[in-house]
Amino acid sequence: MTGAVREGRGRLLVLEGGEGVGKTTQWERVGAALRADGHDVVAVREPGGTAAGDRVRALLLDPEAALAPEAEALLFAASRAQLVREVVRPALARGAVVLVDRFLLSTYAYQGAGRGIPVPALRAINAVATDGLVPDRTLVLRLPLPHALDRARARGGADRMEREDLAFHARVEAAFAEALHPAWQAAHPEVGPVTGVDASGTPDEVTARCRRALEGVVPVNVDAMAAGAASRA
Numbered sequence: 551m552t553g554a555v556r557e558g559r560g561r562l563l564v565l566e567g568g569e570g571v572g573k574t575t576q577w578e579r580v581g582a583a584l585r586a587d588g589h590d591v592v593a594v595r596e597p598g599g600t601a602a603g604d605r606v607r608a609l610l611l612d613p614e615a616a617l618a619p620e621a622e623a624l625l626f627a628a629s630r631a632q633l634v635r636e637v638v639r640p641a642l643a644r645g646a647v648v649l650v651d652r653f654l655l656s657t658y659a660y661q662g663a664g665r666g667i668p669v670p671a672l673r674a675i676n677a678v679a680t681d682g683l684v685p686d687r688t689l690v691l692r693l694p695l696p697h698a699l700d701r702a703r704a705r706g707g708a709d710r711m712e713r714e715d716l717a718f719h720a721r722v723e724a725a726f727a728e729a730l731h732p733a734w735q736a737a738h739p740e741v742g743p744v745t746g747v748d749a750s751g752t753p754d755e756v757t758a759r760c761r762r763a764l765e766g767v768v769p770v771n772v773d774a775m776a777a778g779a780a781s782r783a
């Protein structure tokens with residue numbers, strides 16, 4: 551049982567937010583912290599996370615790819631459908647903590663608010679993709695847009711999404727902000743509970759905030775606590 555969460559099933563956690571806010575940075579750090587706590591952590595990113603999904607990802611992020619918004623939405627959903635069945639469901643069944651870099655909320659923000667596809671259509675497509683799986687918690691990293699785009703630009707290599715104009719990114723950011731409201735969450739139960747996390751400051755500071763936001767969401771690992779107590783005795 552070493553490393554497994556002792557409760558009956560695993561947890562699905564999602565990191566969200568616009569370009570350059572630090573999702574992937576925190577995905578690595580929060581994953582490492584949960585692993586150090588003794589959890590069985592499966593960290594995957596969207597789009598991708600499977601062999602088929604990684605090929606879809608390459609197409610979706612290719613600056614040269616001409617994609618109709620609807621084709622884009624269906625490709626993201628195809629990648630998600632594969633990820634849920636191949637990776638997420640089996641990991642949750644064995645009690646793992648699954649940490650995803652982007653999930654359903656990104657679809658609503660980018661293909662919905664960004665590209666203008668009606669949310670009911672996205673909801674229908676993604677009900678098939680997620681197979682009804684609802685995240686236990688989605689953390690939205692919040693950073694003023696110019697600051698986030700500076701971080702993304704400093705990293706270099708703009709992909710197809712990052713090449714969109716400022717108005718597009720502002721619509722995406724507004725959608726993430728709206729998802730923090732309880733009324734929005736009540737109207738979108740398929741997204742599950744959403745919490746905002748201040749993404750300013752050092753990576754360490756942001757990791758600490760993420761971990762606080764996950765208190766009570768990830769079960770305490772009984773094995774790891776016992777091992778810790780034994781080593782202190």
Ligand SMILES: Nc1ncnc2c1ncn2[C@@H]1O[C@H](COP(=O)(O)OP(=O)(O)OP(=O)(O)O)[C@@H](O)[C@H]1O
Pocket residue numbers: 567568569570571572573574575576701702704705749750751752753754756
């Ligand atoms: N707290 C931080 N302070 C300063 N720089 C940071 C911080 N967090 C991340 N960065 C840097 O900012 C850049 C963007 O971070 P990261 O790739 O994690 O963002 P992202 O949200 O995953 O972006 P994308 O949406 O493009 O995938 C990287 O170069 C990263 O090293």
Ligand SMILES: [Mg+2]
Pocket residue numbers: 573574575651
């Ligand atoms: Mg990233």
